Amino acid sequence: MEESPHLLTERQRDTPADDQSRDLHTEHQILNMGPSHPASHGTVKFVIELDGETIVNIDIQVGYLHRAFEKECESGTWYQAIPYTDRLNYNSAILANLGYCMAVEKLLGMTTTERCQWLRVLAAELARVADHLTRCGAACLELAAMTPFLYGIEARELTWDLLEILCGARVTSNFIRIGGVKHDMPPEFPNRCRENIAKIRGLLRDFDDVVTENRIFVDRLRETGVISKEDCLRYGVTGPLLRACGVPLDLRKQEPYLVYEQIDFDVPIGTVGDNYDRYLVCVEEMHQSLRIVEQCLDHLEKTGPGPVNVDDPRVRWPAKGRVFNRMEELIQQFKSVTEGPRVPAGEGYFAIESANGELGFYLVSDGSAVPYKVRCRPPSLINLQPMPLMVRGALLADLIPTFDFINMIGGECDR
Secondary structure, three states: OOOOOOOOOHHHHHOOOOOHHHHOOOOOEEEEEOOOOHHHOOOEEEEEEEEOOEEEEEEEEEOOOOOOHHHHHOOOOOHHHHHHHHOOOOOOHHHHHHHHHHHHHHHHOOOOOHHHHHHHHHHHHHHHHHHHHHHHHHHHHHOOOHHHHHHHHHHHHHHHHHHHHHHOOOOOOOOEEOOEEOOOOOOOHHHHHHHHHHHHHHHHHHHHHHHOOOHHHHHHHOOOOOOOHHHHHHHOOOOHHHHOOOOOOOHHHHOOOOOHHHOOOOOOOOOOOOHHHHHHHHHHHHHHHHHHHHHHHHHHHHHOOOOOEOOOOOOOOOOHHHHOOOHHHHHHHHHHHHOOOOOOOEEEEEEEEOOOOEEEEEEEEOOOOOOOEEEEEOHHHHHHOOHHHHHOOOEHHHHHHHHHHHOOOHHHHOO
């Protein structure tokens, strides 16, 4: 008699199934996360392939700002590109301005005054502290820890207060100029800076007390988002992500610029390369940056007033006070704004150590007052590339702390 196809044979009933998909047929879920998700900041979208809560694969889609940063820089004079660099990284605008202006100065064959270089280092390190405070504070908030977020943001406000005293702006701090800085630090700045640094250190201690040894926080970060040193080097990752893997690469040490080789500071490194190591590296870098700021203040006060801009009216913008009171300076301001400085024909690349890693600018000049080519090497875009390696096989919940400590900034990623 022919066996019914709807009935299992005795052999089939007794043989254990080695292919579970026959009995428990499942498909991977595709989850669209962002760009409007709070943790993706409106600038990035994750297309995640999930097996239950385990990440099988992830596709990271950037470019939701649509800024066309590089082409915008090529549509105006060399000075008119500075407001665009402001917005590469809104947490540390001064660092982006510094990288661009030093790349232009390299094409000009120009060296700024010593006092200018110390002022630039001071402003850059304050910006680095503000960036790291935002990264660590926002990471806590997105892991549902509100109190340390408030500590971090209060400390960042104190840092921004200092930037406001220094240059008149808190976020898009237009302090760096081609050939110098906007002006010298105000007389009240050193005392106010030391007072705020003491308060920031106190808030960092409070932050450390509620976060660093917190069992929940440690479990969420330790052994998550791990990437090897070899993978970091292969992808060109720099900054805290690379140093958390144990590679002590810091351009302030390896390729010193400005006056960093005259300053005493350490480069913290990790061992595992996970999110917890990245957190520890960022916290220690804040302490080192505060050390650098204090050394800058001591040097600037000891040496006394001096020129903060190059003595070349074809390049530098005159100070506003002189523009309002002297005809020669007014004419120079008019010529600088309407025509802009002319940069000798050539090409060059200059990189600095930003809060996220190597931030470089490749510039091409055809000898005119308008850049022929502006190409940015943004650390956020480079550091984001190996993220799929960090989260494959991890839980969906591990995506948030990993993305937070990569610290992707949309302005840097958008091409």
